[in-house]
Amino acid sequence: ELKVEQNPLFLSMQEGKNYTIYCNYSTTSDRLYWYRQDPGKSLESLFVLLSNGAVKQEGRLMASLDTKARLSTLHITAAVHDLSATYFCAVVLMDSNYQLIWGAGTKLIIKP
Amino acid sequence: NAGVTQTPKFQVLKTGQSMTLQCAQDMNHNSMYWYRQDPGMGLRLIYYSASEGTTDKGEVPNGYNVSRLNKREFSLRLESAAPSQTSVYFCASSRTGMSEKLFFGSGTQLSVL
Numbered sequence: 001e002l003k004v005e006q007n008p009l010f011l012s013m014q015e016g017k018n019y020t021i022y023c024n025y026s027t028t029s030d031r032l033y034w035y036r037q038d039p040g041k042s043l044e045s046l047f048v049l050l051s052n053g054a055v056k057q058e059g060r061l062m063a064s065l066d067t068k069a070r071l072s073t074l075h076i077t078a079a080v081h082d083l084s085a086t087y088f089c090a091v092v093l094m095d096s097n098y099q100l101i102w103g104a105g106t107k108l109i110i111k112p
Numbered sequence: 113n114a115g116v117t118q119t120p121k122f123q124v125l126k127t128g129q130s131m132t133l134q135c136a137q138d139m140n141h142n143s144m145y146w147y148r149q150d151p152g153m154g155l156r157l158i159y160y161s162a163s164e165g166t167t168d169k170g171e172v173p174n175g176y177n178v179s180r181l182n183k184r185e186f187s188l189r190l191e192s193a194a195p196s197q198t199s200v201y202f203c204a205s206s207r208t209g210m211s212e213k214l215f216f217g218s219g220t221q222l223s224v225l
Contacts, residue, residue, distance in 0.1 A: 004154070031211055042202065042216040043155075088154060092211045100169075100210045102154030 002027045002093045006103035014111055016078055023072040023107045025088035031092040035062050036085045043088065059065070070094050079110045114138050118163040118203045118217030125224045126220060133188040133220050135203030143206045144186035145170075145214070148199040157203065160188055162209060193224045 003026040013019055020107065023032070023062045032104040047056040049065035049072060056063050072089055086105045093099045116137045117127040125131055137144065141183040142163045147155040157170030175197060177189045184204075190197060201220045 009152070033213065035214075042218045043204075043214075044216070045213045048213060090154075099157070100214070102155045103157075104152060 002029070002091060002101045004089060004091050004101050004103040006087075006089055006106050008106060009104060010107045010109075011080055012109045012111065015080055018078065019076050021074040021076075021087055021101055021108070023070075023074070023091075025070050025091045025101070027070075027093070028067070029070075029091045029094050030067050031094075032065055033090045033092075033100070034072070034074055035088045035090060037088065038085050046087075076108075081110050081112050084108055084110045116203055116205055116215050116217040117125040118201075118220060120220060121218065122221045123223070125190075125222065127194060129193050130189065130191050131193065131222075132190075133184070133203070133222075135199055135217055136183065136185045136186065137176065137205040137215070139205060139207075139215065140183070141215070142183070142208045143210070143212070145204045145206075145210070146176070146186070146188045147202045147204060148172065148218075149202060150199050151221060158188065158201075160210070193222075195224045198222060198224045 005024045007022050032049045035043045037043045047063040051069040054065045060077045065072045086107045088105045089103045090100045119134045146158040147158040154198045155174045159178040164183045167178050180188045203216040205216040206214050
């Protein structure tokens, strides 16, 4: 059974600081998604990471994937208030159904 | 661009009542999904439809039924609502299959009293 663990689950930080959210998963997979959810809103895809060593960047967010360590990171550089949201990682279970297993989410609050 | 449209946005039910959540997508996607989101938990898959004419159970199907009416529409029915079904429900779609990027509707906040 694939388990996906995110940490921290809650993060409050100041604008301008850097921080990293971690996503660990328990079985083999080579496809991982990061999604963002604003309070009371729907989810929006940020990144898809397709192979070991994959790195994607958009603005102040950078995501990476290490399939050997079964770890993905979402790094926030010089955080700004607009990045306040809940961030989810979701891992594709590489069986016949290719089911998507979700982490619990990291609620990020960035204070001005 | 409407994307994935989900109705209603809010609903309050009494225990034992029934209701249907409606979902439609205009992106010509083959696959559609219903998820529920509970506080402190990730999304959990209720049912999915890999393609028109097919439906399959997800992780938490008990108490729900679905209908893939056509390629655009995928509805979720609660036949006899229970307080444990209080949750936020999301419909989503993807081009082909769960390993693809998902596009989500705006969600339905459901309370069962």
